[in-house]
Amino acid sequence: MKKINWGIVGCGRIAAQFCEDLAYTNNGVAYAVAARSGEDATAFASKYGAANAYEGYQALFDDKNVDVVYIATPHNFHFKNASDAIKASKHVLCEKPITVSAEECKQLSLLAKKHDVFLMEAMWTYFLPAIQKAKQWVEQGRIGTIKHVKADFGYPVPFNPDGREYNPDLAGGCLLDMGIYPLAIANYFLNNDLENLHVRANIRYKGVEDDVLITANCGDVMVSLATSFQCRLGNGAYIIGDKGYIKIPDAFRAYECSLYELDDLIERFEDGRQSQGYSFEAQEVGRLLSENKRESDIMSHSQSLLLQSQMERIKALF
Structure with missing residues (x-):
């Protein structure tokens, strides 16, 4: 089985945990890392065995060997980072919340469909x-x-x-x-x-x-x-x-x-697992991509939109 090449966007704690858990999958590897700081990206790539490190995200999105991008930047950057990846024809797994508004979530879903790429919010809990x-x-x-x-x-x-x-x-x-x-x-x-x-x-x-x-x-x-x-x-x-x-x-x-x-x-x-739990969503993304799927039945675009809409309604009641 050919393993998919993951591009990691962001070098924070969650990105580190995700990369550690890729070792417990059988269908994916950390191939490239991007951060705002080239020094940070290089250090992260060295630690987690990624072959390439980039200063800035677009260079990773333009890397033809990257199959799918994992976005682990702060919440308010998710929409732009995911949009840029999708426009570069990259499949995307984006940390939760996938966006910070229901309207952004709708736009991202439409963009993924337009460019015929996979998109999923990283609601890892669902896959445990x-x-x-x-x-x-x-x-x-x-x-x-x-x-x-x-x-x-x-x-x-x-x-x-x-x-x-x-x-x-x-x-x-x-x-x-x-x-x-x-x-x-x-x-x-x-x-x-x-x-x-x-x-x-x-x-x-x-x-x-x-x-x-x-x-x-x-x-x-x-x-x-x-x-x-x-x-x-x-x-x-x-x-x-x-x-x-x-x-x-x-x-x-x-x-x-x-x-x-x-x-x-x-x-x-x-479950007796050895991983922290991110391995299950990563394994599932790999499986869906191998089947040429563009959306998860477990964490669908509509599920993400429902969550965003609910959080907007809740915040309006503060």
């Missing part, structure tokens, strides 16, 4: 085996009809007015950074939009939120979601039905999940 197992249990009717979904994700982020997390010019705030995960969990298991949104948010600095609580419903299903830069939350998810429930500890990296009937543990799944 424990999340897939939980989804299977729901589809098998193991918990009956879903009645409640609860999910939260938060940890302390020290206040730094110059840091990305609290900078409004860099699309800072806990909603886009971490709140997207609980929202994504709700969407994945409910397969529908949220209604009757009620939002409480603490605004910390220049309109940037550091705590958000969301309640809503999806038809008859009650939904409770939370995210925070102020404290570590439970960071888990519960999918609760009228016959039982599924508990997913540390749901956004999800090493395991458990199935309960009332208070009785019926089944437990552990």
Whole structure:
């Protein structure tokens, strides 16, 4: 099997974790790295075994040996970086949030279709085996009809007015950074939009939120979601039905999940993985490209647009 050549855009923490996890796939390698600083790109490429390093992103997009680009720059650069890659006929896996507005998300989807390239938001959680197992249990009717979904994700982020997390010019705030995960969990298991949104948010600095609580419903299903830069939350998810429930500890990296009937543990799944978890989305992208697919059924363009639309509606209620 020919391995696909990944071009890595950005040299931050997430890009490093992604490159480390490529070693646990059998269909892709880190081939090239680009950063604003050529020195940073060279050091990163050397560390992760990439053959080429570029100062500036366009040179990577123009490299004919790059098959697919992984974009790991700050949120507000995603739209431009992804657009430039697509215009260079590169397939794209873009870190979440794929854009910072629903309109940008629509434009990016249309651009990918125009240039006939693959595009996916890197919602890695969806591809984790424990999340897939939980989804299977729901589809098998193991918990009956879903009645409640609860999910939260938060940890302390020290206040730094110059840091990305609290900078409004860099699309800072806990909603886009971490709140997207609980929202994504709700969407994945409910397969529908949220209604009757009620939002409480603490605004910390220049309109940037550091705590958000969301309640809503999806038809008859009650939904409770939370995210925070102020404290570590439970960071888990519960999918609760009228016959039982599924508990997913540390749901956004999800090493395991458990199935309960009332208070009785019926089944437990552990994935036993060695990677951090990014390997599963990377492996899936490689598989889809080998089949000449242009979109994922698991994380589709419409799923990304739904997330962006929801976050816009939530922010409007701050």
